[in-house]
Amino acid sequence: MSEATEKRVRSRRLSGGGVKMVDVARLAGTSTQTVSRVLSRPELVADDTRKLVEQAIRELNYIPNSAARLLASSVSHIVAVIIPSLSATVYAQEVHHIVRVLEEHSFSVVIGHSDYSELREERLVQSFLERRPDGFILTGTQHTDLTRQLLRNSGVPVVETFDGDNAAMDMSVGFSNLEAGRKVAELFLSRGLTRIAYVGGRSDQDFRSNARFEGLQSRLAEAGLAPVARIELTLPMPAGDGVRGLDQVLAIDPLTQAIFFSADTLAISALLECNRRGMRVPEQLAICGFGNYDFADAIVPALTTVAVPFEQIGVLAANAILARLDGSVQGPSQTVVPLQLLRRGSA
Amino acid sequence: MSEATEKRVRSRRLSGGGVKMVDVARLAGTSTQTVSRVLSRPELVADDTRKLVEQAIRELNYIPNSAARLLASSVSHIVAVIIPSLSATVYAQEVHHIVRVLEEHSFSVVIGHSDYSELREERLVQSFLERRPDGFILTGTQHTDLTRQLLRNSGVPVVETFDGDNAAMDMSVGFSNLEAGRKVAELFLSRGLTRIAYVGGRSDQDFRSNARFEGLQSRLAEAGLAPVARIELTLPMPAGDGVRGLDQVLAIDPLTQAIFFSADTLAISALLECNRRGMRVPEQLAICGFGNYDFADAIVPALTTVAVPFEQIGVLAANAILARLDGSVQGPSQTVVPLQLLRRGSA
DNA sequence: TTGTAAGCGTTATCAC
DNA sequence: GTGATAACGCTTACAA
Numbered sequence: 001m002s003e004a005t006e007k008r009v010r011s012r013r014l015s016g017g018g019v020k021m022v023d024v025a026r027l028a029g030t031s032t033q034t035v036s037r038v039l040s041r042p043e044l045v046a047d048d049t050r051k052l053v054e055q056a057i058r059e060l061n062y063i064p065n066s067a068a069r070l071l072a073s074s075v076s077h078i079v080a081v082i083i084p085s086l087s088a089t090v091y092a093q094e095v096h097h098i099v100r101v102l103e104e105h106s107f108s109v110v111i112g113h114s115d116y117s118e119l120r121e122e123r124l125v126q127s128f129l130e131r132r133p134d135g136f137i138l139t140g141t142q143h144t145d146l147t148r149q150l151l152r153n154s155g156v157p158v159v160e161t162f163d164g165d166n167a168a169m170d171m172s173v174g175f176s177n178l179e180a181g182r183k184v185a186e187l188f189l190s191r192g193l194t195r196i197a198y199v200g201g202r203s204d205q206d207f208r209s210n211a212r213f214e215g216l217q218s219r220l221a222e223a224g225l226a227p228v229a230r231i232e233l234t235l236p237m238p239a240g241d242g243v244r245g246l247d248q249v250l251a252i253d254p255l256t257q258a259i260f261f262s263a264d265t266l267a268i269s270a271l272l273e274c275n276r277r278g279m280r281v282p283e284q285l286a287i288c289g290f291g292n293y294d295f296a297d298a299i300v301p302a303l304t305t306v307a308v309p310f311e312q313i314g315v316l317a318a319n320a321i322l323a324r325l326d327g328s329v330q331g332p333s334q335t336v337v338p339l340q341l342l343r344r345g346s347a
Numbered sequence: 348m349s350e351a352t353e354k355r356v357r358s359r360r361l362s363g364g365g366v367k368m369v370d371v372a373r374l375a376g377t378s379t380q381t382v383s384r385v386l387s388r389p390e391l392v393a394d395d396t397r398k399l400v401e402q403a404i405r406e407l408n409y410i411p412n413s414a415a416r417l418l419a420s421s422v423s424h425i426v427a428v429i430i431p432s433l434s435a436t437v438y439a440q441e442v443h444h445i446v447r448v449l450e451e452h453s454f455s456v457v458i459g460h461s462d463y464s465e466l467r468e469e470r471l472v473q474s475f476l477e478r479r480p481d482g483f484i485l486t487g488t489q490h491t492d493l494t495r496q497l498l499r500n501s502g503v504p505v506v507e508t509f510d511g512d513n514a515a516m517d518m519s520v521g522f523s524n525l526e527a528g529r530k531v532a533e534l535f536l537s538r539g540l541t542r543i544a545y546v547g548g549r550s551d552q553d554f555r556s557n558a559r560f561e562g563l564q565s566r567l568a569e570a571g572l573a574p575v576a577r578i579e580l581t582l583p584m585p586a587g588d589g590v591r592g593l594d595q596v597l598a599i600d601p602l603t604q605a606i607f608f609s610a611d612t613l614a615i616s617a618l619l620e621c622n623r624r625g626m627r628v629p630e631q632l633a634i635c636g637f638g639n640y641d642f643a644d645a646i647v648p649a650l651t652t653v654a655v656p657f658e659q660i661g662v663l664a665a666n667a668i669l670a671r672l673d674g675s676v677q678g679p680s681q682t683v684v685p686l687q688l689l690r691r692g693s694a
Numbered sequence: 695t696t697g698t699a700a701g702c703g704t705t706a707t708c709a710c
Numbered sequence: 711g712t713g714a715t716a717a718c719g720c721t722t723a724c725a726a
Contacts, residue, residue, distance in 0.1 A: 020719055031697045036721060046695060061500060066477040067417040068719035071702045076414070078457075085443065092439035096432065099460055103471075108478065110425075110455045113446055124450075130413040131455065153408060239641040265641060272645045294586040294612060295642060298619045367703055378713045383705060393711055415703035418718045 019060045028056035039064060070132060077107050079135040079321055080128040084116045085236055090263075090291060090310050091139065094161065097314030098137060105322055107134070114139070116205045116235045122147045129154055135321035141166040142207045157324040159317045164336040165211050171324070173316040173335045177208045180306050181215020183341045184260045184288050187304070189223050191347070193257040193286060196220060197229040199245035199270075200262030205235045209262040212290065216260055228253040233266075242269035257286060258347060264289035264296050264305055271299060271346055286347035301345025309337050366407045375403035386411060417479060424454050426482040426668055427475040431463045432583055437610075437638060437657055438486065441508065444661030445484060452669055454481070461486070463552045463582045469494045476501055482668035488513040489554045504671040506664045511683040512558050518671070520663040520682045524555045527653050528562020530688045531607045531635050534651070536570050538694070540604040540633060543567060544576040546592035546617075547609030552582045556609040559637065563607055575600040580613075589616035604633060605694060611636035611643050611652055618646060618693055633694035648692025656684050 025032045030053060037045050038053040045053070056062070070076045079102055083091040099109045110128060114121035122144045125136070129150060136151060136158045148169055151158050157170060164174035188196050198216055200209035217227055229252040231245045245266055249256050261267035267289030274281050281287055281301055289296060289305035296303040316335055323329040372379045377400060384392050385400040392400070403409070417423045426449055430438040446456045457475060461468035469491045472483070476497060483498060483505045495516060498505050504517060511521035535543050545563055547556035564574055576599040578592045592613055596603050608614035614636030621628050628634055628648055636643060636652035643650040663682055670676040 033697060044695075061497070063473070063476045065418070065479060065719055067414040067423070067479065069721075070414040071412070071418055072721035086433070086439050086446065087443045089436060089439070092433050092436070096434045096460065099433065099458060103459060106474065108457045108459075108475070110457050111442075111446060112450060112455075113443070126410070127453065128455070129410045132412060132414065150408070150410075154410075239645065268642065269645050272642075272647070276647060295615065295619075298586065298616050299646075300619070300623060380713060391711075412703055416705070419705035
């Protein structure tokens with residue numbers, strides 16, 4: 001921000017409003033301390049005094065300055081949330097519920113996107129730490145060393161989400177991507193399918209998709225099989241990429257019998273494309289998605305997919321932070337939420 | 348937060364880390380003022396001094412305290428964003444781009460949900476003002492009097508989004524919902540359809556949907572027609588509500604020829620349901636959506652809809668705040684982004 | 695139950 | 711180009 005800007009902003013602030021605690025105290029005929037108490041621990045103040053103060057607050061339209069409060073008390077009432085992208089409904093859903101829960105407890109949420117990059121995440125962590133948040137909610141367990149170090153040094157509670165397979169720095173709320181892959185393999189195998197492909201994010205970007213692939217692969221290996229193809233799409237993946245994935249799979253093995261897509265958006269667009277091309281699903285090609293998004297159940301055939309309780313993850317993550325802050329829980333914790341394979345028409 | 352909590356948090360902070368500017372200054376052999384300058388206006392510091400300070404910062408892992416900065420400078424580098432819900436992709440998209448743009452300028456975004464309630468929005472504004480944000484981005488132009496008063500008094504730049512029809516408090520970036528309704532009416536009329544229905548949000552919740560309905564209605568009136576039905580669904584509207592809307596319309600008028608849905612999610616689920624029921628779209632029932640979401644183009648028939656540049660709205664809103672802050676723009680402003688009727692298969 | 699005094703960590707101001 | 715000192719608005723600790 002330019003020099004001129006700072007001046008402008010400052011003068012704006014100084015002229016406008018600018019009611020502070022002393023002003024309230026003066027009007028109420030008390031000390032600032034009493035005003036402070038009315039705000040944070042009203043039960044310690046005599047009823048009459050309290051009413052006077054409350055009246056003065058209303059009259060002056062007093063709004064406390066949280067920066068001053070933080071400086072004096074070292075509690076920010078801020079939780080920092082870093083997700084790969086708000087454009088993916090998965091994360092948007094999660095954040096929705098994080099915000100909802102935290103709002104109720106008068107915490108503010110500051111949000112940032114890593115764009116699927118550990119380095120960008122590191123910069124965000126660094127920048128968010130300047131606000132002295134009372135908690136961090138990150139996505140996944142893959143972080144730079146500096147990110148870990150910064151967070152550890154800060155002593156802030158950290159929740160890592162969406163990854164129940166790997167060890168967390170502090171607390172974690174996630175699900176087993178590995179298990180998801182195995183479940184899907186199991187399903188395909190139970191239908192006697194052997195030519196099975198995987199379509200997901202690039203392996204250097206999407207570590208949780210990697211785990212799903214590994215799960216699929218390991219289960220297939222147990223049956224003496226190997227995936228016929230693995231397609232890696234660059235993130236973020238717009239829905240239309242499902243068709244690209246489909247085409248790439250078919251280019252590698254035109255006789256592919258089943259595809260596991262790492263996201264329902266991809267699976268849905270691929271399935272609709274199959275319909276358009278007259279490829280019969282699931283007879284000719286079985287399709288399984290991941291996430292159980294909107295419309296998974298509305299298309300024909302309905303999409304077989306793995307349901308993930310994204311909202312629950314958001315709620316649990318927020319609660320994990322809150323529990324640590326109010327002391328009801330002390331150490332590290334690892335929460336794994338269950339996945340559910342929804343067998344519908346497409347596989 | 349409980350008394351015990353405050354103590355615990357405080358002690359954690361005091362023990363862990365706690366490197367401050369004086370520590371850096373001491374190590375670098377300068378004053379805090381010089382450290383401060385290195386951080387905000389490096390060009391004012393001699394190269395040698397600067398390097399010493401930068402070295403000390405790295406060595407100590409110093410992280411500035413933005414609360415102290417705000418207190419001293421009255422610039423928070425925070426923008427508060429309030430949307431109805433992050434569960435709706437529309438707003439998630441918008442926020443995604445707001446965050447992206449503001450991050451680049453080292454602003455943090457704090458986010459809140461109004462849940463389509465003006466009263467909740469008011470509480471959020473009140474609570475966010477405690478953080479002394481440098482800007483506010485709100486959704487729509489419908490707010491309580493107190494909300495307006497608080498924002499006006501604070502002197503903070505405010506951008507209202509998504510509503511280009513009504514007067515804004517300060518700045519606005521939106522589109523004409525009225526025009527959207529008229530466009531869709533025009534389309535239906537051009538196809539000779541006369542029995543036209545509308546499905547949208549409850550009129551006391553979704554004011555922008557109201558405007559779309561009014562646009563539709565006014566254009567129909569010019570042709571001597573009136574809508575055969577208007578369905579009001581309670582927000583938030585899950586995709587499946589599209590089917591409910593469809594059924595309600597058909598219950599009122601089984602001969603309805605066309606439906607304008609206030610969101611693509613509704614339109615898509617209704618269209619897929621028509622397919623399932625063997626109702627031919629558009630011959631038997633024409634369907635038009637709003638928003639041009641994912642999959643609008645992937646289903647069969649492809650959804651005719653109104654494309655809204657949600658991302659662009661986010662970018663423009665963020666830029667409007669930035670422009671005001673750096674003084675390049677002074678007064679109120681009203682930006683209206685264009686809508687585009689995408690005529691595809693469904694109408 | 696209430697008040698007084700001393701910080702919290704930074705930046706603005708002015709002097710050098 | 712650099713430093714000393716006084717804010718910034720609130721809470722904590724202690725005293726009354």
